[in-house]
Amino acid sequence: MNIIIPIKQVPETSDVKMDKETGTMIREGVVSIINPLDLYAIEAGLLLKEQHGGSVTVCTMGPPAAAKALKEAIAMGCDEAVLFTDKRFAGADTWATSYTLAAAIKQVGAFDLIITGERATDGDTGQVGPGIAAWLNLPLATYVSRIESLNAGRIVVERLVEEGYQALDLPLPALLTVVKAVSSPRLPTLRGKKKARAYNLRTLAAVDLPVEDAKIGLKGSPTKVVKIDYPKVTRGGVMVKAVGEEGLNNAVDSLLDFLKDKKLV
Amino acid sequence: MSYVWTLAEQSHGRLRDVSFELLSRGRILADKLDTKLCSLLLSSGLADETLRELIHRGADEVYMVDDPRLDKFVVETHSNVLADLVRRYKPHTILAAATSTGRTLMPHVAIKVTAGLTADCTELDIEEGTRLLLQTRPAIGGNIMATIKSPHHWPQMATVRPKSSRPLALDTTRVGNITRIAMQDVHHDARVKVLGLRPYEEGLAGIEEADVVVAGGKGMKKADNFSMLRDLAKQLGGVIGGTRDAVDRGWLSYPHQIGLSGKTISPKLYMCAGVSGSIQHLAGIKTSEYIVAINQDPDANIFQVADFGIVGNLFEVVPLINAKLEAYKKEDK
Ligand SMILES: Cc1cc2nc3c(=O)[nH]c(=O)nc-3n(C[C@H](O)[C@H](O)[C@H](O)COP(=O)(O)OP(=O)(O)OC[C@H]3O[C@@H](n4cnc5c(N)ncnc54)[C@H](O)[C@@H]3O)c2cc1C
Numbered sequence: 199m200n201i202i203i204p205i206k207q208v209p210e211t212s213d214v215k216m217d218k219e220t221g222t223m224i225r226e227g228v229v230s231i232i233n234p235l236d237l238y239a240i241e242a243g244l245l246l247k248e249q250h251g252g253s254v255t256v257c258t259m260g261p262p263a264a265a266k267a268l269k270e271a272i273a274m275g276c277d278e279a280v281l282f283t284d285k286r287f288a289g290a291d292t293w294a295t296s297y298t299l300a301a302a303i304k305q306v307g308a309f310d311l312i313i314t315g316e317r318a319t320d321g322d323t324g325q326v327g328p329g330i331a332a333w334l335n336l337p338l339a340t341y342v343s344r345i346e347s348l349n350a351g352r353i354v355v356e357r358l359v360e361e362g363y364q365a366l367d368l369p370l371p372a373l374l375t376v377v378k379a380v381s382s383p384r385l386p387t388l389r390g391k392k393k394a395r396a397y398n399l400r401t402l403a404a405v406d407l408p409v410e411d412a413k414i415g416l417k418g419s420p421t422k423v424v425k426i427d428y429p430k431v432t433r434g435g436v437m438v439k440a441v442g443e444e445g446l447n448n449a450v451d452s453l454l455d456f457l458k459d460k461k462l463v
Numbered sequence: 464m465s466y467v468w469t470l471a472e473q474s475h476g477r478l479r480d481v482s483f484e485l486l487s488r489g490r491i492l493a494d495k496l497d498t499k500l501c502s503l504l505l506s507s508g509l510a511d512e513t514l515r516e517l518i519h520r521g522a523d524e525v526y527m528v529d530d531p532r533l534d535k536f537v538v539e540t541h542s543n544v545l546a547d548l549v550r551r552y553k554p555h556t557i558l559a560a561a562t563s564t565g566r567t568l569m570p571h572v573a574i575k576v577t578a579g580l581t582a583d584c585t586e587l588d589i590e591e592g593t594r595l596l597l598q599t600r601p602a603i604g605g606n607i608m609a610t611i612k613s614p615h616h617w618p619q620m621a622t623v624r625p626k627s628s629r630p631l632a633l634d635t636t637r638v639g640n641i642t643r644i645a646m647q648d649v650h651h652d653a654r655v656k657v658l659g660l661r662p663y664e665e666g667l668a669g670i671e672e673a674d675v676v677v678a679g680g681k682g683m684k685k686a687d688n689f690s691m692l693r694d695l696a697k698q699l700g701g702v703i704g705g706t707r708d709a710v711d712r713g714w715l716s717y718p719h720q721i722g723l724s725g726k727t728i729s730p731k732l733y734m735c736a737g738v739s740g741s742i743q744h745l746a747g748i749k750t751s752e753y754i755v756a757i758n759q760d761p762d763a764n765i766f767q768v769a770d771f772g773i774v775g776n777l778f779e780v781v782p783l784i785n786a787k788l789e790a791y792k793k794e795d796k
Pocket residue numbers: 212234679680681682683705706707708709720721722723724725726736737738739740741742743744757758759760763775776777778
């Protein structure tokens with residue numbers, strides 16, 4: 199079982215605070231981490247490897263600093279890491295990113311399974327996983343919440359859809375995008391961290407990959423961001439205190455008035 | 464003249480609400496472009512009477528690719544069929560719902576037809592002069608709104624957040640053609656097999672598509688206490704959701720989780736008790752129309768985004784809301 203896990207480095211949002219004046223997010227001093235939703239993909243890959251043997255390779259397209267995210271994945275127990283980095287990759291949208299990743303993954307070597315997170319917490323699109331599957335013509339299961347079985351070249355998974363859990367049976371090689379319910383990510387071990395420090399990751403640039411210049415980076419991206427707004431998230435609503443019997447009674451009455459007024463009851 | 468297409472979805476032979484929500488979006492765009500609005504369904508077995516509701520809710524025409532092999536969603540086959548239709552009919556715009564289906568199918572097709580695609584939009588417009596689709600969406604956990612366009616690639620493609628628009632009122636005087644298209648055998652991809660569907664436990668049909676969501680957090684203290692939120696949800700005609708903490712403690716199953724690592728929702732009313740309002744939780748609720756919060760801590764972050772907040776002990780407040788709602792409904796009858 200050779201498993202490839204494309205990951206993304208994103209700004210950490212857990213320590214982010216809201217600016218009470220402007221009502222927007224304070225991004226200063228925010229550090230970069232592995233996209234938290236990719237951790238579920240990494241863990242799912244490591245579990246499959248433990249059961250079925252083989253190797254887990256993480257990769258990312260990003261700036262040289264994204265090596266840190268790859269090393270963290272090595273510290274968690276991944277075997278290999280490859281960084282696709284080139285100024286010409288910069289500014290890629292999901293179309294160009296999945297094109298580049300698909301070409302790069304083929305270059306990295308033979309694989310049985312690609313696992314990605316559901317989406318990245320910064321871009322929030324969830325389009326790169328399905329995009330890679332389309333480029334590589336791989337059977338695809340999105341929103342996978344459980345991996346049921348893997349044998350004889352097929353994998354059975356459950357995916358979360360609006361009506362329930364849909365069970366799919368896919369031939370390998372295949373691509374899965376996974377949600378949180380699929381696994382509980384392990385923490386890096388001391389031994390893993392040591393290994394990560396010593397690990398020399400492979401780096402590939404545009405010239406090393408079978409990619410057309412017109413399809414990568416900003417130039418290869420059909421979509422363009424034309425405007426960014428920072429919406430006020432604070433709503434400045436009504437606040438009532440429910441203290442004492444009377445206070446409680448009044449608070450709930452005014453809530454009911456609010457709900458009636460907005461035609462919510 | 465190239466049309467605006469919206470992708471309808473069905474479940475158990477019934478059209479899902481998102482199909483109609485998309486039509487109210489598409490109607491505005493088609494009118495601005497002075498073109499037709501078509502609703503497209505890839506499925507099988509839906510009668511004309513059922514499909515006609517698409518016309519009554521804004522479509523000028525309905526196209527249904529009708530084949531048992533499209534009955535269950537399998538992205539490979541659906542993508543082959545849709546990409547082929549795009550190549551043949553060259554629509555101006557395709558809108559799909561940002562559902563598990565739309566968010567799987569659209570990126571697959573966008574690669575095949577070399578088109579730009581914007582995910583989970585909450586606002587759409589047509590740029591004057593260029594006639595391009597302006598696609599606005601929340602990103603970075605809803606902390607920014609990005610407006611995106613694809614200047615040189617067609618069709619213009621976007622998925623649209625469920626519940627971010629309301630269906631148009633039913634207009635039974637509207638008429639339009641319903642055309643059935645046969646699926647070509649070459650488009651059938653038999654590699655992936657659908658083994659079945661295990662429905663969710665009762666009370667959770669699609670939290671993303673509910674008008675009212677009642678959520679509980681760590682402040683609920685234990686699983687049993689959610690019964691009061693279930694009562695509240697029932698009174699309001701809503702479903703139950705929760706924070707990551709509530710899910711990780713086993714009080715609710717994962718499909719109920721709202722936020723960064725769970726679902727993003729846009730209900731008419733989001734009401735919560737014992738939820739602090741972490742940045743990750745807010746990422747999932749910011750586009751709700753009304754937010755009501757009950758929390759004992761007056762400084763809780765949730766109050767910043769609330770339209771109505773009650774500072775108090777939820778174990779006193781929620782039962783009283785339930786009692787008063789029940790009394791109100793009785794006297795209303
Ligand atoms: C990568 C990442 C992803 C995450 N994804 C998500 C996600 O998808 N969804 C999510 O929700 N969180 C997510 N989190 C977790 C998030 O950071 C918070 O820990 C979580 O949202 C807090 O849940 P809570 O509000 O239930 O609990 P708490 O923050 O502990 O809040 C409990 C609240 O209950 C109130 N309370 C207690 N008792 C009472 C009472 N008797 N009456 C009234 N009020 C009371 C308290 O005042 C408090 O405000 C994520 C975190 C990370 C790092």
